[in-house]
Amino acid sequence: NAGVTQTPKFRVLKTGQSMTLLCAQDMNHEYMYWYRQDPGMGLRLIHYSVGEGTTAKGEVPDGYNVSRLKKQNFLLGLESAAPSQTSVYFCASSFATAGVAKNIQYFGAGTRLSVL
């Protein structure tokens, strides 16, 4: 059981380039999330999705776009990368059932992105 898989694991971009990060989960979770992790700031929510075909903005959405065309996949796009987007990006997913299970998130191993 793979859980949550992120690709790529590492990437270096030049300012202004674009790229897409892919997240795939095989747990049939309804909810999916993209976070960025920066030193001393914990995880900050970029965008999230509560189901196939739906997306919503999180805490720090500027400069990012997302799509959820299939339930198992959640894509994060950077249209014009900036050095401020240098970070580690994590994808997570969770169930939509009632109760605490909805809040338990399963994480991928992360993508380390550097923008020069």
Next chain:
Amino acid sequence: AQSVTQPDIHITVSEGASLELRCNYSYGATPYLFWYVQSPGQGLQLLLKYFSGDTLVQGIKGFEAEFKRSQSSFNLRKPSVHWSDAAEYFCAVGAAGGFKTIFGAGTRLFVKA
């Protein structure tokens, strides 16, 4: 607004010594509370959770945490630390009935021999 504070950026303990990582939260109602661990190069893994009932909760890898409503705290403890416990630990709070989770800034644990 919800918030989570982890006062210690990093902590160093000797192997075999006890450990306590602090977490304070701000939330208007009874929250769901979590501790996650992140090993180097890995994603976050759930250690334990609290959502109701007994205020002392047990987790994986010998960790436990105690919910203290009066202090708005949810501190993580382990009686005897192993070198493999070296990692970053995140406290998190979620809204009952919701799904979004707020994470603290993390505490990095170093274990010395």
